[in-house]
Amino acid sequence: MWRAGLALALAPFAAQAAEWSGYIAGEGRIFEDRPLHAGQDSDPSGALLFEPEFFHEWEKPELLFEFSPFLRLDSQDEERELFDIRELSLLWVNGNWETRIGISKVFWGVAESQHLVDTINQTDLAANPDGEDKLGQPMVHFVYVSDFGDFGLFLLPGFRERAFPGVEGRLRGSLAVDTDNPIYESSGEDERLDLALRWKHYIGDVDIGLHYFRGTNREPGLVLQSGDGGTPVLRPYYELMDQVGLDLQLTKGGWLWKLEAIARDSASDRYSAMVGGFEYTLYALGGSALDLGLLGEVHLDSRGRSAPVPFNRDVFVGGRLTWNDEADTSLIAGAFVDADNGSTNVRLEFERRLGRFYKLEVELQKPLGIEEEDPLYPLRRDSYLQMTLSRYW
Amino acid sequence: MKTKTRRFLAFQLASLLAVAGFAQSTPEERGLEIAREADARDTGFGDSVAELEMVLQNRHGESSNREMKMKTLEVSGDGDKTLIHFDRPRDVKGTAFLSFTHRVGPDDQWLYLPALSRVKRISSNNKSGPFVGSEFAYEDLSSQEVEKYTYRYIRDEVYEGQDCFVVERYPVDPKSGYTRQVVWFDKQEYRSLKIDFYDRKDALLKTLVFLDYQQYLNRYWRADRMEMVNHQTGKRTDLIWKNYVFGNGFTERDFDQRSLRNTR
Numbered sequence: 056m057w058r059a060g061l062a063l064a065l066a067p068f069a070a071q072a073a074e075w076s077g078y079i080a081g082e083g084r085i086f087e088d089r090p091l092h093a094g095q096d097s098d099p100s101g102a103l104l105f106e107p108e109f110f111h112e113w114e115k116p117e118l119l120f121e122f123s124p125f126l127r128l129d130s131q132d133e134e135r136e137l138f139d140i141r142e143l144s145l146l147w148v149n150g151n152w153e154t155r156i157g158i159s160k161v162f163w164g165v166a167e168s169q170h171l172v173d174t175i176n177q178t179d180l181a182a183n184p185d186g187e188d189k190l191g192q193p194m195v196h197f198v199y200v201s202d203f204g205d206f207g208l209f210l211l212p213g214f215r216e217r218a219f220p221g222v223e224g225r226l227r228g229s230l231a232v233d234t235d236n237p238i239y240e241s242s243g244e245d246e247r248l249d250l251a252l253r254w255k256h257y258i259g260d261v262d263i264g265l266h267y268f269r270g271t272n273r274e275p276g277l278v279l280q281s282g283d284g285g286t287p288v289l290r291p292y293y294e295l296m297d298q299v300g301l302d303l304q305l306t307k308g309g310w311l312w313k314l315e316a317i318a319r320d321s322a323s324d325r326y327s328a329m330v331g332g333f334e335y336t337l338y339a340l341g342g343s344a345l346d347l348g349l350l351g352e353v354h355l356d357s358r359g360r361s362a363p364v365p366f367n368r369d370v371f372v373g374g375r376l377t378w379n380d381e382a383d384t385s386l387i388a389g390a391f392v393d394a395d396n397g398s399t400n401v402r403l404e405f406e407r408r409l410g411r412f413y414k415l416e417v418e419l420q421k422p423l424g425i426e427e428e429d430p431l432y433p434l435r436r437d438s439y440l441q442m443t444l445s446r447y448w
Numbered sequence: 449m450k451t452k453t454r455r456f457l458a459f460q461l462a463s464l465l466a467v468a469g470f471a472q473s474t475p476e477e478r479g480l481e482i483a484r485e486a487d488a489r490d491t492g493f494g495d496s497v498a499e500l501e502m503v504l505q506n507r508h509g510e511s512s513n514r515e516m517k518m519k520t521l522e523v524s525g526d527g528d529k530t531l532i533h534f535d536r537p538r539d540v541k542g543t544a545f546l547s548f549t550h551r552v553g554p555d556d557q558w559l560y561l562p563a564l565s566r567v568k569r570i571s572s573n574n575k576s577g578p579f580v581g582s583e584f585a586y587e588d589l590s591s592q593e594v595e596k597y598t599y600r601y602i603r604d605e606v607y608e609g610q611d612c613f614v615v616e617r618y619p620v621d622p623k624s625g626y627t628r629q630v631v632w633f634d635k636q637e638y639r640s641l642k643i644d645f646y647d648r649k650d651a652l653l654k655t656l657v658f659l660d661y662q663q664y665l666n667r668y669w670r671a672d673r674m675e676m677v678n679h680q681t682g683k684r685t686d687l688i689w690k691n692y693v694f695g696n697g698f699t700e701r702d703f704d705q706r707s708l709r710n711t712r
Contacts, residue, residue, distance in 0.1 A: 074712075076541050112711065119710060148710060151701070162566040187564060200706065257556075257705070262569045308554070309573040338574050339625070346577060381504045381512045381581040383540065411512065414539045447538035 077107035077123075078414075080445035084225075087421075087438040092229050094222040100131035104445075106141065117148040121159075127182070134221025134234065135181045141191045153198040158191040161209075163253070163264060165304040165313040166330045168352045168371035168389065172266065172300040172315045175251065177215035177273050184226050184420065184434075185402070190215045204256025204263075211249040214271050217291065228433040230289040232277060238292045239271065240322065247271060264302040272296040272321065276363070296321040309336045313352070328356040330366070348375035350389060360395055365430045368394040382408045396426035416443040479599025479615045486638040487594045493668045495698040496520045499690040504582050507682030512537075514580060517712070520591075521698050527551055528591035529703040533712050534580075544708040547572075551595040560708035567705050576625025583654060583676040583685040585625055588645075596620055602630070607642060611635040626653070637661075639669045647680075654678050664694050 082102040090097050109122040123142035129135035144157030161175040175192055182188035193213040199206045219232040241247045249270025256263055275291035282288035300317040316329040332352030340347050350373040354366035373389020388403040403419040418441040425435040473481070502514040515536040521529040527549025534543045542562035549555045555572040575587040597617035605614050612632045619626055627650045632642040640658055647653040660672035674687040701707065 076538055078539070110712065146710060153706065153710075160565045162564050164566075165568075189564075198706065200701065200704065205706065255705075257569070304569055306556075306569050306571055309571050311569070311571060336571055336573065338577050344578050346574070379578045379581055381506070383581065408537060408539055411537055412539075445539065447541075 073109065073111040075107060075109055076448060078104075078445045078447045079106075080104040080443050082441060082443040084439050084441045086225055086436075087440075088436040090225060091433065091436045092227070094231070095225055095227075096131045096223045098131065100129060100225075102130065102135065103128045104443075108142070119146040119148070120144075121146075132181070132221045132224030134219060134231070135224060137179070137181065137218060139179075139190055141189075143191070144194075151200045153196075153200070155194065155196040158193050159196070160189055160191060161194075161196070163266060163300075164302050164315050165262070165311075166315050166332070166352055167313075167334065167350055168332075168373070168391065169315075169330045169354060169366050171328060171330050171366075172264070172302045172317055174266065174268050174273065174298065174300070175209065175211070177217055179218045181218040181220050181224070183418075190218070204254055207251075207253035207255070209249075209251040209253065211251065211270060212246070214245040214247060214249070214293070215273075216245065216293075217273065217275055219291075225437050225439070226434060228277075228289070230279075230287060233282065233288045233290050236288070236290050237275070238278060238290055240292075240294045241271060245271075260306050262304045262306070266298075266300045268296070268298040268300075270295065272319075276323070294321045294323060309338065310334070324358075326357045326362075328354075328362075328364075328366075330354045332371070344379040346375075346377040346379060348377070350374065360428070363430065365391070365393075365400075367430075370394055384408075393426070393429055396429055398425040398429040398431060399423040400425070400431060412447050414443075414445045414447065416445070417441070418443075475601045476599060478601035479617070480594075482601060482613050482615050482633055482638070483594050483597070483599050483617065486633055486640070487592075489638050490668060492522070493665065493694060494522055495696050496664075496670075496692060496694045497696055497698075498670075498692040501688040501690070502580070502582055503686040503688070505684045505686075514582075519696075519698065519702065521700070521703050523548075527555070527593050529700070530591070531703050531707060535712070542712065544712075546703065546705065546708050547590060548703075549591045549593065551593045555590065558705055558708060562709075565709065567708055573623055575621065575623055583678045583683055584687070587619070587621075587624055587626075588656070588676070597629075604635075605632070607632045607634075610641065612641060637669055639671075652679055662692070664692060668694065 082104060083099060085099045105126040106123060111120045121142045121144055125139045125141045127135060127137045140158045142159055144155050144159040146153065146155045162173055164170050164172045170186065176189035178186045179188040179190050180186065192211060192215060195210040197208045216234060216237055219234055220227040222231040247270065251266060251268040253266045254264065271293050275293050277289045278292045280288055280290055297320045298317055303314045305312040311334040314331040316327065318327040330352055334348055334350050336346055336348040338346050352371040354369040356362040356364060356367040359367060370392045371389055373387065376386040378384035384407040386405045391400045401421045401423060405417040406414060408414050421438040422431060422435050425431050497517065497519045500516050500518050503511050505511040513536060517533045517535065519531045523529055530547045532545040534540045544560040546558040547555055557570050557572045559568050559570050561568065576585050579586050579589055597619055600616045602614040602616055605612050612634050615631050615633060617629050617631060625647065626645050627648060628646045630644040631640050634641055639661055643656045644652060645654040654676055656674060656676045658671035658674055661669045662672055663669050670689065670692055672689050677684045
C-alpha cells in the first residue's frame with residue numbers, strides 16, 4: 056500500500072531521470088542452543104528487509120535530495136518488525152555553508168568495536184546486537200566549513216526510542232523491554248528539542264572531532280516495575296544528559312591509532328568512558344593480493360565493574376581479511392574479552408558479492424564462558440549463525 | 449658574403465653545440481627532462497570530471513564491471529586531489545574515495561561507507577595493492593608527479609607507428625610494488641603510450657597500453673581506453689573513460705570530507 060503511494064508521490068521526479076537504487080534481502084538466523092528465557096521462540100527465524108533509495112542532485116543551487124525508507128518483517132518477533140524512514144532530507148550547499156533539513160543519519164567516531172561517541176542517531180538493537188543499525192533522526196543541521204575545521208550545529212526535534220527484541224526474540228535479557236511504555240525525564244517526552252555542537256578537523260596525519268550534546272540520552276536505563284497483574288516489566292527510562300566527547304585518529308604508515316572518549320552528566324549518573332586502540336594493516340600478505348588488518352581496542356568506563364554496560368573494562372582483539380578481489384570478499388573476526396571476569400564474546404562477519412547483483416553475508420556470534428556478573432550473562436545461550444542474501448538494483 | 453658565411457658557420461656551430469649538449473647530458477638527466485616536459489604539457493588543466501567503466505577479466509575470460517565517476521582538481525605545487533564515487537556494482541553504490549596526492553611523502557586518503565554514513569581515514573600504505581580488485585594498483589591511478597620517480601632515458605623507438613622516447617623510471621617510495629617501469633612517450637605530444645611494470649623481483653608483471661587519445665581544451669590529452677594486462681596471472685582490466693569535462697570550476701570544497709557524502 057505505502058509502496059504504491061510512494062511510487063505515485065515520486066513519479067514527477069522519475070521523469071527527470073532521477074535515481075532509484077536499493078536492495079531487498081532475506082535473512083535467516085539459527086541459534087545453537089535452546090532459549091534461556093520464558094516466551095522465547097526456539098525455532099530458526101527469518102526476516103525480510105527492503106530498503107529502496109532515491110537520490111537527486113541539482114547543480115544550481117547546489118541541492119541534494121535523499122529518500123530512503125526501510126522495512127523489516129520478521130517471522131518470529133513482532134518487535135523486530137519495523138518501518139522506518141532512514142533518510143528523507145534536503146541538503147543545501149552554499150559555498151562554505153551547508154544546511155540539511157529532514158530525517159538523516161550522522162556518524163561520529165573512529166573506533167571499530169564500539170561506537171562510543173556516535174550520539175545523534177538511535178540504535179536499532181532489535182536488528183542486530185552489534186549496534187550498527189541506526190534509526191533515522193529528524194534534524195536541522197548547519198555546517199560552516201573553514202580553514203579551522205567544520206563547525207556543526209544540530210537541532211534535533213523529535214526523539215526516537217530504542218528498538219529492543221521482543222518477548223519471542225532472542226538476544227535479550229530475562230525480561231523483554233516494554234517499549235510501549237517508556238518513561239521520559241523531560242516533560243516534552245519524545246518531542247523535546249535536543250541540541251548538539253560538533254567540530255571536525257584534520258591537520259596532517261591527525262583527524263580530530265569534538266562534540267557537545269544536550270538532550271535525551273539515546274541509551275535508556277531500564278526500570279523494573281510490576282505491570283498488569285503484578286507481572287514484572289522492564290520499562291525504558293530516557294534521561295536528560297549533557298555530554299562532551301572527543302574522537303581522534305592518527306594515521307601513520309600502516310598504523311591507525313584511535314581514541315574516542317565521552318563524559319556524561321545526568322541526574323542519576325556522572326561518568327566518563329573511552330575506547331582506544333589501533334588498526335595495523337599488513338598489505339599484500341605473503342605476496343598475494345590479500346590484506347590483513349590487525350585490530351586491538353580497549354574499553355574503559357569510570358564506573359568500573361558497576362557500569363551497566365558490557366564495555367566497562369574490556370579488550371577487543373580481531374582481524375580483518377580483505378581479499379581485494381572482484382567480489383569484494385572480506386572477513387572480520389574478533390573477540391571481546393572482559394578484563395575483570397574473562398567473559399568472552401566472539402563475532403565473525405563475512406561478505407562476498409555473488410555475480411553482479413547479489414551479496415552474501417554471514418555473521419556468527421558465540422559467547423564463551425560468560426560469567427554471572429557480566430552484563431552479557433542473560434545472552435550466554437544466544438550463540439547464533441546469521442545468513443543474509445541481498446539483491447541490489 | 450663574409451657575413452653570410454659567418455652566419456652559416458655560427459648556425460652550424462650552434463647545432464653542433466646542441467647535439468653535443470644532448471650527448472653530454474646523462475641518460476638520467478635526459479629521462480628527467482622528458483618526464484618534466486610531459487608534466488609541463490599537462491600542467492594547467494585545472495579540473496576535470498569523467499565517468500569510468502572498469503572491466504575486470506579473469507584468465508577464463510569471465511568479466512565483471514565497475515562504474516564510477518572521477519573528479520580531479522589540479523593543485524599547484526603539490527599532487528592532485530581526486531574524488532571517486534562508485535555507482536556499480538550496486539552493493540557498493542555511494543561508496544566514495546578521496547585522495548590528496550603529495551609530491552613528497554605519503555598521500556592522504558579517506559573512504560566513505562554509506563551503510564554507516566561513515567567517513568574513515570585510511571592508510572595510504574596500500575599503494576601497491578589492487579584498486580577495487582582490479583589489475584590497477586592505487587599507485588598506477590594516482591597522479592603521476594615527477595618527484596615520485598627517478599629516471600633514465602633508454603633509447604628512441606618506433607611504437608605503433610609513432611616515434612617514441614623509451615624511459616625507465618624508478619619509484620622513490622620503497623612501498624611501491626615495482627622496481628621499475630618502462631614508459632613509451634611519443635615525441636610529438638609526450639603522451640604515455642605504453643608502460644611495462646616490473647615487480648619487486650624485477651620480473652615483468654604488467655603492461656598498460658593507452659588507446660584512443662583525445663585532446664581537450666586544445667591542449668590536454670586523455671586516453672579513452674587503458675588496457676592493463678597482468679602477465680603473471682593472465683588477468684586483465686580495461687578502463688573505459690567517458691564524458692570528460694574540463695573547466696568545471698571545482699574548488700577545494702568539492703574535494704573535502706563532506707563532499708564524500710554530498711555528491712555522487
